[in-house]
Amino acid sequence: MHTRTLNGVAVEPVGSRQERKQRTRQALLDAALRAEESLASLSLREVTREVGIVPTAFYRHFASMDELGVVLVEESMRTLRAMLREARRSPGGDAIRGSVAILVNQVDAYAPHFRFLLRERHGGVEPVRRAIHGEMRLLGSELATDLGRYPGMTRWSADDLRMAADLMVGGMLSIVTALLDVGDHPDDRAEVVSVAERQLRLIVLGMSRWTSPRNGVST
């Protein structure tokens, strides 16, 4: 086999054949994820160059960049879902502070995934956008049924639960945006965290006082 190089460093060919295939496939995904530009302006050749394979070898793993993008959406969504799952079974103490802390840690650990999702959510290529849109709706649904099990919200209508869930997802996304945009300076980060906690607190406060003004959709 031709010994491959990645950034000039030799990559020794160890493992079974499908293990190695899996590894280059993952390397392609990682390279595309790491890129600053959107998928639409990221060339197949750039990605393969980064990984250290010849352009045509790309097709051994994906039929197109769009297909790679959709896989990347699934991968990124998995970390988002993991984050919510972790937040769900949070300690009994300050739930808000805990949730924000989890969010900060997760964004630190998986910044490229979050950046990718925000980047491709609008304006990327169509199949990727569709995939993100669908996953986001699913996420909202899950959170809604989960909220319905909370002690104080058992009497909420399904519609209101969905409304509140979407509000929380939206708030979460704007917090992620703030975290990604802010620099590394600790004071700035602390400020973002403080704002996020108070915003969540305000929303929860509103939820605690909520009575549905009218049932159903105004037609």
Added chain:
Amino acid sequence: MHTRTLNGVAVEPVGSRQERKQRTRQALLDAALRAEESLASLSLREVTREVGIVPTAFYRHFASMDELGVVLVEESMRTLRAMLREARRSPGGDAIRGSVAILVNQVDAYAPHFRFLLRERHGGVEPVRRAIHGEMRLLGSELATDLGRYPGMTRWSADDLRMAADLMVGGMLSIVTALLDVGDHPDDRAEVVSVAERQLRLIVLGMSRWTSPRNGVST
């Protein structure tokens, strides 16, 4: 002068020289705005082709696509600002319902502008992203000082005002997102409007009960 064509239709050369220059400049901006792809993957040649001029003529108006992008940010932000200004001096009736109605109308009228802002906010080219980021911060500041003049919020700290303003801007953006993503079916649109109104109502409810848990930033 060489008679130009746009989509095969002749464009008669009327007006003074600078009037005509201004018109093609605007045509370039419009063409870039109308494009589905992000600016990063939109080629100079595509834009000029759309407008009906030769590629090199682009440089008579902008030094680069990035420069055009920044101008487009200013143009789009002007409509966003106009929307908020209109919402500010809303009728005394149902402020929330009125604000959402204004938002819906504005998004209908200027969908490309909003789409552009959401698209380029993340993942576009760097100068454009910076421009949007800066304008968004400014918008938050304006809304914060404006909120401070509201009867019930005169005692809020500057920090809390900013927090609430950012929450509202974020909520507004997610409503715009929902409006742009939803199809033309009236029922779907009505559902989005209903959700938006209830979300804003929930936030306002939270604000009405708000007492700052602690003054200043937790360091």
Added chain:
DNA sequence: TCCGTCGGTGAACATGCGTACACTGAAAAG
């Protein structure tokens, strides 16, 4: 041991790109 599978190679192609350059001809300035 033999042989099929298959991840990766390398040359070749048509196409689209950004930009340099010299140009034209109508509008504006004198």
Added chain:
DNA sequence: CTTTTCAGTGTACGCATGTTCACCGACGGA
């Protein structure tokens, strides 16, 4: 009426791209 300005033209260039195709040779099952 002459001169200057300047938005738009047309050619030409080097370069990067996606995709095709035939090829290679190590791995893995028989």
